[in-house]
Amino acid sequence: MLEVANLTKRFGGLVAVDGVNLSLPEGGISALIGPNGAGKTTLFALITGFHRPDGGSVRFLGRDLTGEKPFRIARAGMVRTFQIVQPFAGQTVRENIAVGAHMHLADRAEALAKAEDVARAVGLSDRLDRDAADLTVAGRKRLEVARALATDPKLLLLDEVMAGLNPSEIRDVIPVIRAIRDRGVTILLIEHVMQAVMELSDQAWVLNQGRLIAAGAPRALASDPAVIEAYLGHGMAERLAKGAAHA
Numbered sequence: 001m002l003e004v005a006n007l008t009k010r011f012g013g014l015v016a017v018d019g020v021n022l023s024l025p026e027g028g029i030s031a032l033i034g035p036n037g038a039g040k041t042t043l044f045a046l047i048t049g050f051h052r053p054d055g056g057s058v059r060f061l062g063r064d065l066t067g068e069k070p071f072r073i074a075r076a077g078m079v080r081t082f083q084i085v086q087p088f089a090g091q092t093v094r095e096n097i098a099v100g101a102h103m104h105l106a107d108r109a110e111a112l113a114k115a116e117d118v119a120r121a122v123g124l125s126d127r128l129d130r131d132a133a134d135l136t137v138a139g140r141k142r143l144e145v146a147r148a149l150a151t152d153p154k155l156l157l158l159d160e161v162m163a164g165l166n167p168s169e170i171r172d173v174i175p176v177i178r179a180i181r182d183r184g185v186t187i188l189l190i191e192h193v194m195q196a197v198m199e200l201s202d203q204a205w206v207l208n209q210g211r212l213i214a215a216g217a218p219r220a221l222a223s224d225p226a227v228i229e230a231y232l233g234h235g236m237a238e239r240l241a242k243g244a245a246h247a
C-alpha cells in the first residue's frame with residue numbers, strides 16, 4: 001500500500017531521516033517506534049507532504065506522491081494526526097470534525113452527518129455540541145483522530161495519540177483504534193506507550209538516529225539487542241543479559 005524508498009531529510013547538518021525504506025501492506029496496524037529524536041515525526045511529515053524530502057520517494061497505492069502537498073496526499077487517502085492538538089476554539093466538536101469531512105463532502109448537512117458517524121466511532125457522541133476547546137486532553141486526542149477519520153482515509157498515521165493519557169484512558173483508546181482498523185482503515189502509529197504497541201500492532205519498525213534498525217513482531221523486537229541499545233544506550237543489551245543470567 002505504502003512504499004517508502006531511501007527517504008532522506010536533513011535539517012542543516014543533522015540527517016533527521018536517513019535513507020529509510022519501508023513497505024506497508026494494506027490492512028492491519030503497524031507501529032513506528034524508537035527513542036526521542038529518532039526521526040519518527042519527521043518521517044510522518046515526509047510521507048504526508050508536510051516536509052519535502054531531500055532524497056527518496058513515497059508511493060501510495062501505486063502513485064508517486066513524493067513532494068506533493070498535504071492536501072493532495074490526504075485526498076489520495078493518506079492522513080496524519082498531530083501530537084499537539086489544536087481544535088478550532090469557539091466551534092463545537094461536531095463542527096471541528098466536519099472540517100475533515102469537507103475533504104470529500106461539499107454539502108454542509110452531509111459533512112455534519114458524517115461528523116456524527118465518526119464521533120460515534122471514536123466515542124465522542126455525547127460531546128458533539130460542546131465547544132471543542134473545553135475537551136480534556138483525552139477528548140482532544142479523540143477529536144484529532146476523528147478529524148482525520150472524517151476525511152475517509154485508507155491509511156491513517158497516528159502520531160502519539162496516547163501521549164499525556166493516564167493508564168485508564170489508554171485502556172479506553174485501544175479498542176477505538178482497533179475499531180477503526182475493523183472499518184477497513186490501515187493504521188501506522190507512532191507510539192511510546194509500549195503496552196499499546198504490543199496490544200495493537202501486527203508489526204513494528206524501529207527508528208534510531210534517522211535510520212531503521214529493526215523490524216518485525218513487536219514482542220520479538222522487545223528482546224532485540226539493537227533495539228534495547230537504541231533505547232537504553234550502548235552496552236545495555238549485554239548488561240541486561242548478564243543480569244538475567246545472574247538472577
Ligand SMILES: Nc1ncnc2c1ncn2[C@@H]1O[C@H](COP(=O)(O)OP(=O)(O)OP(=O)(O)O)[C@@H](O)[C@H]1O
Nearest residue numbers: 011014015016034035036037038039040041042043
Ligand atoms: N523543523 C526542524 N528543524 C530542525 N530540526 C528538526 C526539525 N524537526 C525535527 N528536527 C530534529 O530532527 C530530529 C528528529 O526529530 P523528530 O521529531 O522527527 O523525532 P521523533 O522520533 O518524532 O521524536 P519524539 O519521539 O521525541 O517525538 C531531532 O533531532 C529534532 O530535533
